[in-house]
Amino acid sequence: MxxxxTMEAVDYHQAGGPTPLFMVTCPRPEPGADEVLIRVAAAGVNRPDVLQRKGLYPPPEGASPRLGLEVAGEVVAVGAQVQRWQPGDRVCALVNGGGYAQYAVAPASQCLPIPDSLTEEDAAALPEATFTVWHNLWQRARLQPGETLLVHGGASGIGTTAIQMAKALDVRVIVTAGGPEKCRACEALGADAAIDYQAQDYVAEVKRLTEGEGAHVILDMVGDDYIQRNISCAAKEGRIVNIAFLKGSLAKVDFLPVMLKRLTLTGSTLRAQSDEVKASIARELEQRIWPLIALGRIKPLVNHRFPLAQVADAHQLMESNQLIGKIVLTL
Incomplete structure (x- = not known):
């Protein structure tokens, strides 16, 4: 073949708004020995992309400086050490950068097959969210069947994915979301309860819904005053996982309840993890989650699709916080 x-790709002026995003013609990347080259059919848009564009989330050493952390499409070339994948395979992949382009390279170990029931556009919404949710809820927080999970930002890409994955694995799910429409969307995906944080005190509601026990695991991307409030509504032996700090990472916290309840506070970012860690996540996802996707029990919620050239509009929508589910860019 x-x-x-050369290829078309998105470039940007750092520390700017959505308008500095623009299309460029640039050299097509070559796959390394353990990488595959993917002709991109669609790329997911994620909040880390917005933060990188603003100069707040620099790519790790060795990663592509271009935006885009997840893609789906067709393998068109493989490195010398790649055994599993062949040209013509349909894959979705977690990439270390460079997804907003006609071609992208991905470590072979971070690729997953696209289930026959999904289009490339839908599959492009899977990697970032499923990797993040699995690593933080199951690998780090050790979420178990029968436990109660509290997810903040339930209508986000991460939130809608966490709801479906947790329910498919027999977990009770409570979410917070902003407004009745987002709450209804979360309940439609299977959430057992959705709390409108704009109108309700989520700490009091979680305690009421759990008959005073609290949530066993809490997934938080808000930070700031949520840090203390999460401690307040966590169950004994609870685990609180932070994956972002949309309101800020600094907070004055009373740690006495952490000691008395024997809580675990943890967190992570995905992009900075080693290839070995990401490969382990991919293996577990393929074993535990991909069969559920194939059966239709977990479905990516893609509510907005933009042509690659309209990437600025996609970022503007992401920053509006009016989104339910995921955004993908199509090529």
């Missing part, structure tokens, strides 16, 4: 030497 003859491949072009």
């Amino acid at each position: 003859s491949l072009p030497d």
Whole structure:
């Protein structure tokens, strides 16, 4: 297969709003020994992309400086050490950068097959959310069947994915979301209860819904005053996981309840993890979650699709906080 030497991709002026995003013609990447080259059919848009564009989330050493952390499409070339994947395979992949482009390279170990029931556009919404949710809720927080999970930002891409994954694995799910429409969307995905944080005190509601026990695991991307409030509504031996700090990472916290309840406070970012850690996540996802996706029990919620050239509009929508589910860019 003859491949072009150049491609169209998105570039950006750092520390700017959505308008500095623009299209460029640039050299097509070559896969390394343990990488595959993917002709991108669709790329997911995630909040870390917005933060990177603003200069707040620099790519780790060795990663592509371009935006885009997840893609789906067709493998068109493989490195010398790649055994599993072949040209023509349909895959979705967690990439270390460079997803907003016609071609992207991905470590072979971070690729997953696209289930036959999904289009490439839907599959592009899977990697970032499923990797993040699995690593934080099951690998780090040791979430168990029968436990109660509290998810903040239930209508986000992470939230809608966490609801479905947890319910499919027999977990009770409570979410917070902003407004009745988002709450209804979360309940439609299977959440056992949705708390409108704009109108209700979620600490009091979680205690009421759990008959005073509290949530066993809490997934938080808000931070600030949520840090103390999460401690207040956590169950004994509870685990609180922070994956972002949309309101801020600094807070004055009373740690006495942490000691008395024997709580675990943890957190992580995904992009900075080693290839070995990401490979382990991919293996567990393929074993535990991909069969559920194939059966239709877990479905990516893609509510907005933009052509690649309209990437600025996609980022503007992400920053509006009016989104339910995921955004993908199509090529």
